[in-house]
Amino acid sequence: MHYLRFRYRIYVNEIKQLIAAISSISVILTVFFINVLVPVFLMAALMVVGIIASNTTEVSERLVYQWGYLLVTYLLVKIQAKAILATAYDYYVSSVPVSKARRRVSDMLLLLNGGNLVLLAPIGFCLFIPDWANLVKSGYFVLFALSVLLLAIVALYRRRVPFGSLLVLPIFVIYFAQSAFWANLILLLLILSELIWLDGFKLNLRPVKIRHYAQLIVLYVLHRPVNFILRSLGAGAFIGGYGYLVGKRPDLALEALQLVVCLPVALVLGSYQFEIERYRSQYCYFHRSLPLMPAYLRWIELLPLALLSVISLVLSYAGGFALWLLALQLLLILSASLGVALFNRHYYLLPSAITGLSYVIAPVSFV
Amino acid sequence: MMRFSHVCKSFGNNAVLQQFSYDFVLGKHCIVGPNGCGKTTLLMLAAGLETPCSGTIDFNSMAVQSVEAKRVIGLASDKVVFPRFMTASQLIDFHCRCYAVPWPEQLIVALNFSSHIGTLVSELSLGNQKKLSLLLAFAHNPQCLLLDEPSTGLDAHSRDYVAQLLEAYQGTLIISSHDPLFTEDRQYQQLSLSAD
Numbered sequence: 001m002h003y004l005r006f007r008y009r010i011y012v013n014e015i016k017q018l019i020a021a022i023s024s025i026s027v028i029l030t031v032f033f034i035n036v037l038v039p040v041f042l043m044a045a046l047m048v049v050g051i052i053a054s055n056t057t058e059v060s061e062r063l064v065y066q067w068g069y070l071l072v073t074y075l076l077v078k079i080q081a082k083a084i085l086a087t088a089y090d091y092y093v094s095s096v097p098v099s100k101a102r103r104r105v106s107d108m109l110l111l112l113n114g115g116n117l118v119l120l121a122p123i124g125f126c127l128f129i130p131d132w133a134n135l136v137k138s139g140y141f142v143l144f145a146l147s148v149l150l151l152a153i154v155a156l157y158r159r160r161v162p163f164g165s166l167l168v169l170p171i172f173v174i175y176f177a178q179s180a181f182w183a184n185l186i187l188l189l190l191i192l193s194e195l196i197w198l199d200g201f202k203l204n205l206r207p208v209k210i211r212h213y214a215q216l217i218v219l220y221v222l223h224r225p226v227n228f229i230l231r232s233l234g235a236g237a238f239i240g241g242y243g244y245l246v247g248k249r250p251d252l253a254l255e256a257l258q259l260v261v262c263l264p265v266a267l268v269l270g271s272y273q274f275e276i277e278r279y280r281s282q283y284c285y286f287h288r289s290l291p292l293m294p295a296y297l298r299w300i301e302l303l304p305l306a307l308l309s310v311i312s313l314v315l316s317y318a319g320g321f322a323l324w325l326l327a328l329q330l331l332l333i334l335s336a337s338l339g340v341a342l343f344n345r346h347y348y349l350l351p352s353a354i355t356g357l358s359y360v361i362a363p364v365s366f367v
Numbered sequence: 368m369m370r371f372s373h374v375c376k377s378f379g380n381n382a383v384l385q386q387f388s389y390d391f392v393l394g395k396h397c398i399v400g401p402n403g404c405g406k407t408t409l410l411m412l413a414a415g416l417e418t419p420c421s422g423t424i425d426f427n428s429m430a431v432q433s434v435e436a437k438r439v440i441g442l443a444s445d446k447v448v449f450p451r452f453m454t455a456s457q458l459i460d461f462h463c464r465c466y467a468v469p470w471p472e473q474l475i476v477a478l479n480f481s482s483h484i485g486t487l488v489s490e491l492s493l494g495n496q497k498k499l500s501l502l503l504a505f506a507h508n509p510q511c512l513l514l515d516e517p518s519t520g521l522d523a524h525s526r527d528y529v530a531q532l533l534e535a536y537q538g539t540l541i542i543s544s545h546d547p548l549f550t551e552d553r554q555y556q557q558l559s560l561s562a563d
């Protein structure tokens with residue numbers, strides 16, 4: 001059997017298992033997913049590529065579409081990465097006497113197959129650029145097509161999430177970019193640097209001496225930074241969304257909007273306590289064996305949440321939130337974290353009740 | 368003295384200890400019995416890491432769950448999972464700081480653990496995890512030492528060294544083991560638990 005065919009069979013088998021796993025959740029969901037969502041999703045991707053390619057689309061609007069497109073590309077490849085790389089049969093596949101180049105070619109062909117139209121459409125559009133003059137004029141699109149390809153390779157080979165290109169830079173360029181070409185060039189260079197350095201970059205915390213319980217908790221947070229970063233970005237997205245909305249519709253009632261934003265921000269940040277509860281349950285005997293007062297341990301374990309709260313409050317303050325809403329936001333975050341300890345999955349009850357109560361006590365109008 | 372008074376402990380419908388009363392006086396004790404009879408549970412209760420459903424457990428008149436008791440008790444058990452995100456060195460350092468004791472260099476060298484000191488707990492072999500757990504149990508010179516299968520997984524050299532340490536130990540020592548090194552040693556008072 002040809003090597004590529006062998007790899008393809010592994011890929012198909014893995015994807016079948018993935019679909020079977022989804023079908024075990026719900027047959028209806030699977031039928032809906034396979035028969036309706038996938039074609040809709042692919043068609044939508046093609047339409048979005050058309051919008052991005054169009055010279056008449058505004059720069060900021062184009063960058064928002066590009067951002068969404070890159071996110072979809074990343075997710076599409078990431079869920080298939082193990083199937084494409086035959087990770088489940090890693091040792092056996094490595095033992096097959098095939099050159100490294102041939103392995104890479106197989107990876108790339110399976111990647112294009114798995115990425116399907118989402119991956120091929122931007123390259124296809126590039127091929128329709130009629131002449132050099134247009135190529136220079138549409139240079140931003142060529143860069144975008146390359147970014148999509150490169151990001152797919154990052155999703156395939158890199159274990160870590162490329163937060164820089166997926167989340168941080170897009171938010172930055174949407175607000176500040178004047179030229180689509182330069183924005184795309186910076187994005188492409190960032191993705192390239194992520195491809196080279198993403199997994200290699202390692203925060204070496206081994207020599208750090210751990211003397212206090214607070215340091216141990218910080219070490220735990222740094223051990224799993226994704227949960228912390230995602231929550232900060234989530235809160236930032238809500239507050240940024242508020243800023244965007246106010247910019248577009250200055251006639252809206254500001255305090256009412258701020259109150260609306262406070263609850264999801266608190267829920268996103270307060271849910272970090274689930275991480276701490278997980279730590280406590282994973283190391284329950286170690287935790288109980290510590291010769292330290294339980295109340296002291298509890299207070300120290302609130303440190304990551306306190307840091308998240310500070311980030312959120314600073315962003316809210318910069319966004320022009322009223323002072324009483326900043327205080328309310330802090331109260332909601334604390335109540336959400338308390339809710340995690342008291343009600344577990346229903347941790348939203350307490351902050352929701354407080355938000356409802358604030359509408360009654362300090363009525364705010366949406367008009 | 369470690370005193371168990373009318374202790375009951377069950378997990379769900381499975382009653383492990385029922386009205387268990389026993390005084391572990393100063394000296395060496397070995398708990399024996401078939402798998403699942405509650406040997407490890409008894410050690411976890413003695414260390415204050417499990418709470419009895421009823422009854423009381425004291426060490427020298429201190430409730431074992433109090434911070435004061437924890438300061439004078441040392442436990443080594445595979446049940447205690449150490450933070451996998453710390454290195455052995457960080458964990459020992461933190462332990463020494465909590466108990467206000469010096470770095471246990473002599474123990475580390477004697478157990479041939481020096482070369483693994485910078486390794487993450489998650490990357491330690493089972494044998495080295497056992498050594499780390501023993502190191503932490505001995506590090507603060509506890510008045511009461513609780514060891515769950517202390518010789519399992521150790522190399523011959525470390526096993527001999529641990530045997531020497533235990534030979535010289537002056538406090539209340541409670542071991543759970545199937546190893547003849549302890550079960551056939553007359554210094555150890557045997558406490559037999561049954562599976563029923």
